[in-house]
Amino acid sequence: MLTLTAREKACEHLDKACHGEACPLAAGFYDRLPVARSAAAERGWLDRAGLRAVALEHQVCPYYLGQEMSRWADVVVADVNYYFDLHAQLYALTLQQQWQVGILVDEAHNLVERGRGMYTATLDHAAFRRLVPQLPAPLKRPLARVATAWQELAEQLDDAYGERDYRVLEHLPGKLIAALQQAVSRIVEYQSEQPIALDGELQRFSFEAQHLCRVAETFGSHSLCDLTRQPPRGRQRRAGATLTLRNVMPAPFLAARFTAAHGGTLFSATLSPQGYFRDLLGVPDSAPWLALGSPFAAGQLEVSIATRLSTRYAHRAASLDPLVARIAARFHQRRGNYLAFFSSFAYLEQVAERLAQRHPEVVQWRQAARMDDAARASFLARFESGGAGVGFAVLGGIFGEGIDLPGERLIGAFVATLGLPQVNPVNEQMRERLQTLLGSGYDYAYFYPGMQKVVQAAGRVIRTASDRGVIELLDDRFAQPRARALLPAWWPEPRLD
Ligand code: SF4
Structure with a gap:
């Protein structure tokens, strides 16, 4: 092993x-x-x-x-990238050595986003422009061609879209990709002639450009090609543009990996709905789908839905007082450790601040945007058996899945918002493309990924057969049948209040 x-x-x-x-x-x-x-x-x-x-x-x-x-x-x-990535070593060996492999993928719900990441490539214009003045002489000319083609593209973005910062291209920018291919070959050649390794920045650019050229070779309807404006910096007079080949549907790539395996099993507590995962992961139609019984019983959990509370963006300010009232009431009803989840750091901070003002007696601690291993450990260490307080965290973040706080270390969770991804130009493009490809744009881009984060976060409460706990789902939309259909089958009927 x-x-x-x-x-x-x-x-x-x-x-x-x-x-x-x-x-x-x-x-x-x-x-x-x-x-x-x-x-x-x-x-x-x-x-x-x-x-x-x-x-x-x-x-x-x-x-x-x-x-x-x-x-x-x-x-x-x-990690899954060793087999599923575009450059995966274990996949290459499987083909080369004609291995008969069996693959087991734990937490398979994450393979949608991980798969997208593996078949997405980004080139950062600002980093490239910083690199140009330091290039060794033999690389100046090939990279100058890249610089020209890239700047032309950035200017097209300015001309066509004025102040807009984001644009989807209908076709790959052929001139820039061709210049990148030539530059990459020249860098590789140059590298082989050098006794010492390339400078770190140049090495990074070379890897990223190689990856982008490979992703470009497989470009199709499963992906978007987009430009994002970068503002001018320092003495630059003109804006730049980051180029991204963005995978929307990893299924065609992952399906090839499943086909190369002798067999395999994907497992997770949140592989629902089945059609969404089959469509996006490229699981063969012939693969059976098994829903196994939970080791936990409905009697271990109490679930309630706040049917008169809206956490929609427009209602956020009005939601603060009702949210902190529910958190404090539950805390006083049964003292112990709770997790409170929110869709963004901004919302988390607003509610945590309001709770601190209205109920200073409720001890609290908060997830920060960047936490190193020590900070993470200290956040989790606050959940002591016999302790009492509320840890604030973001849905889909580092404390939203994969952590175990059994027994009295965690006795309940509050989940505010449906965890829907932010509505922004990129997610809107994803929605449109998924609608075109699979006929289910909103659900696939927003609703299912959001509910998956909710169920994962709520799943922190019951970790062993002897745990007892509560989950408060804090938004009226949780009461809708389509949301309730995505809650785990073993949960008790939620109380609506
Ligand atoms: S720097 Fe040395 S120890 Fe570290 S990965 Fe490279 S070869 Fe290994």
Whole structure:
């Protein structure tokens, strides 16, 4: 068994580049690899710690030893990108070695967004313009062609759309893509002639441009090509434009990965509705869909829906007092730890502030927009058995799924809003394209992803067969039959109040 870990987490020398002149674990890697590989194979159980121990004993890079061992392992535990990504190593090996693989995908509901991300490519114009003055001489000309084609495109955006910041192109920008392809070949050639690694910024641009060129080769109705205006910075007189090839429906790509596997199972507590996931994930029509009974009983949970409360954007200001009144009433009715979820940090802050003013006796702590591992751990550590307070978090964020707070550590959750993605030009384009492709634009772009976040967040409350808890769904729209149809079947009938 082998666990593959991302480079940022497996690397022993994060401040160094991955080549023999910079990193001692890369120098002589291939000389020491055969012995390290035998030792790893003998060990058999190569979780992160085990792999690291073997690697350090033999003075080779743990990250690259993991990549090597994936050829020899019977079971590989890894992020989905190792098999589903456009450049996935495990998929390439499956084809090359004619492996018969079985794939198990946990938390498969996330594969829709992850899949979109894998087949989306973005090039940041501002980063490119910062790079240009520092280019080595042999790369100046090929990258100048990229700069010209890109600037022309940015100016077209200005001419055609005036002050609008976003535009969808009907066709790929052929001139820019051709210039990028040439530039990438020249960078690769240049790199092979250099004894030392490329500068970090240039390396990043090269990877991103290569990815964009590959995504461009597969461009089709499953994706959008768009430009987003970037304001001029510093001494620049003209605005720039970020180019994105944006995947809307990853199904055609993921379907090829399922076909290459001998078999597989996708599982999750929130794979509903079935049609949405089948359509977007490209699951074969012949694949059976099983709904397994929950290990939890309806008696463990109390669910209520606030039918006289609207958290629609236009009603946000009016919702603050009723929201804090419900949170405080529940807290005083049964003291303990609760999570309160909101669709955005702005809304979260408004409600948390109002609760602090009206009910300073209710202890609270809040998720911040950027939290490192220590900050996350300290947020979760507040949920102590026997403690009492309200943790504020955002729907779909780091505390909205994948965390376990069993028993008295968490006795209830408040979920305000349906978790609908923000209405903005990109999401509107996604909605239109999904309507055209699948006839279900609003539900696929907004409603189902929103309700999925709600059910995941509410799912933090009951984690074991002995847990007891409450869920308050704070919006009148939760009472609509189509929303209630997406709530877990094992939940008790919600109380409407
Ligand atoms: S070779 Fe390995 S240890 Fe060295 S910098 Fe690269 S990832 Fe880190």
